Amino acid sequence: MPELPEVETTRRGISPHVCGKRVERLIVRQRQLRWPVPAALSRRLPGRRIDDMRRRGKYLLLALDRGTLIIHLGMSGSLRILRRQEGPGPHDHIDLLLDDNSRLRFTDPRRFGAWLWTESAALAHPLLAQLGPEPLDPDFSADYLHTLSQQRRTAVKNFIMNSRVVVGVGNIYANEALFRAGIHPARAAGRISWTRYEGLVSAIKTVLNEAIEQGGTTLRDFVDGEGRPGYFSQSLQVYNRGGQDCSRCGASIRDTRIGQRSSYFCPRCQR
DNA sequence: ATGCGGACCTGTTAGC
DNA sequence: TGCTAACAGGTCCGCA
Numbered sequence: 001m002p003e004l005p006e007v008e009t010t011r012r013g014i015s016p017h018v019c020g021k022r023v024e025r026l027i028v029r030q031r032q033l034r035w036p037v038p039a040a041l042s043r044r045l046p047g048r049r050i051d052d053m054r055r056r057g058k059y060l061l062l063a064l065d066r067g068t069l070i071i072h073l074g075m076s077g078s079l080r081i082l083r084r085q086e087g088p089g090p091h092d093h094i095d096l097l098l099d100d101n102s103r104l105r106f107t108d109p110r111r112f113g114a115w116l117w118t119e120s121a122a123l124a125h126p127l128l129a130q131l132g133p134e135p136l137d138p139d140f141s142a143d144y145l146h147t148l149s150q151q152r153r154t155a156v157k158n159f160i161m162n163s164r165v166v167v168g169v170g171n172i173y174a175n176e177a178l179f180r181a182g183i184h185p186a187r188a189a190g191r192i193s194w195t196r197y198e199g200l201v202s203a204i205k206t207v208l209n210e211a212i213e214q215g216g217t218t219l220r221d222f223v224d225g226e227g228r229p230g231y232f233s234q235s236l237q238v239y240n241r242g243g244q245d246c247s248r249c250g251a252s253i254r255d256t257r258i259g260q261r262s263s264y265f266c267p268r269c270q271r
Numbered sequence: 272a273t274g275c276g277g278a279c280c281t282g283t284t285a286g287c
Numbered sequence: 288t289g290c291t292a293a294c295a296g297g298t299c300c301g302c303a
Contacts, residue, residue, distance in 0.1 A: 003296065034279065034299085058297075075297050076281080091281085110281050112297060127299085154274060162274095163298070170296060217296080239296095260276075262295085278300080285293075 002073040004135065004168030005211035006230065007058045010079055013225025014104065015053040017081045018062065021098040022049045030093035034074060034114045037094065041117050045069070045096070057131050057167030061122050068122035074112030080105055080225050132166045135204050140166055142198035149189040149197070156192060157185035158259040160204065169204060171261050172217055172239045177203040179238045184270045185263050186256075210235065238264040 002010070023045045031037045044067060052063040060079075062069040071079070082103045088095070094106040094115060106115065118125050133140040145166070152159060157178060160169050169177070178185045180203035183196060192200075211217055216230030224230065237247050242255025246266040256263050 006296080032280090034297090072297080074279095075295070108280095110279090110295085110297095112279065112281095152273080158274085161297095172296060259274090273303105275303085276301095279298100281295105283293105283295085285291100287289105287291085 002058065002075075002077065003170035003173055003211075003217070004055075004058060005173070005208055005232065006216035007055055007060060007073060007168075008212050009216040009224045009230060010073070011053055011055045011060055014079055014081060017102065017225070018050045018096075018098065018104060019053060020050070021100055021102075022047065023064070023096060024099050025097040027095040027097065028093070029088065030111070033093065033108065033111050034072070035116065037115045038117050041069075041115065044117060044119075050098075056123065056128055057134070057163060058170075059128060063122070067117060067119040070114070070116040070118060070122065070125060070127070071106070072114040074108060074110065074114065076110040077106065077108035077113035080107075080227050130164055132162075132164050135166050135168050135208055140201060140205075142194055142201050145201055146192075146194045146197040149192065152189040154189055155186045155258050156183060156189045156200075157261075157263060159189035160200070161259075161261075166204075168208070171263075172236070173204070173207050173211065175239045175264050176207045176236060179265060179270060180207060182269055182271065185265050186258055187271075238266065240264070 026042045026045050028037050028042065048064040048066060050062055050064055054061045058072060060071040082105050091109040092105055092107050096104040148165060149159060157174050159165055161174050177200060181200040183192065183200055211232040214230060214232040215224055217232040238253050241253045242264055244253050246253055246269060249266065249268045251266055251268040254265055254267050
């Protein structure tokens with residue numbers, strides 16, 4: 001579910017409610033997520049203050065007065081703040097109880113999410129150390145992408161979804177950005193001009209920014225920190241629209257698979 | 272080094 | 288209507 005805009009929407013919604021608070025207790029009902037939730041978490045967190053909540057790619061980083069809680073929402077995870085006791089439902093795996101009697105609740109039906117802990121520099125963590133640039137930062141540029149793509153034969157869609165190349169571009173926004181840039185998703189990454197990469201970089205930034213402004217894309221059940229859905233679904237031009245007419249030229253949107261992921265494109269607009 | 276396929280797990284949907 | 292198979296927004300890992 002969550003791509004960068006959804007994770008950023010979550011961060012913005014949650015951050016004001018947790019920063020400055022102290023952790024009273026951690027309740028783990030289901031330890032088996034993508035990796036087992038470390039037992040150390042329950043011992044280390046209580047008494048510590050949450051100073052900051054950042055995002056790196058699709059990872060959320062809660063900086064405590066000592067140590068960092070690393071959270072990934074996986075495919076179906078969500079976080080929200082509870083002000084009063086509620087539930088828990090069958091997929092409410094973790095509650096972080098705070099000193100103002102609110103709690104941060106992690107829900108994740110598919111359990112591809114993660115809660116991890118580090119007391120070293122968070123960005124040096126093995127999961128984060130190899131990540132490419134943030135797509136919304138200036139160092140993600142046409143020069144960067146074009147240079148990195150040389151000799152690469154993989155499909156450009158796989159290329160921009162590779163977190164070592166750039167973080168945060170998941171399947172939905174990869175499809176949308178390639179449509180906006182007029183690039184065929186199966187084209188070899190190394191066979192695209194600098195100028196077209198300039199258009200692609202611009203399209204990625206624009207589509208992500210627009211999605212963040214609209215609170216992310218809710219296809220099935222994405223909700224933000226307040227339990228509200230996102231509204232970007234109505235702005236999708238190709239994703240999940242196989243067989244429908246291209247909004248630009250009217251041709252029928254193709255539905256195919258690239259790198260085992262559903263891919264949608266307009267055969268006339270995208271080359 | 273790059274690039275593929277498999278793996279993790281459950282819920283929903285498509286198809287028979 | 289009911290059962291089964293395929294598929295789903297992520298991404299790490301091991302192997303060729």
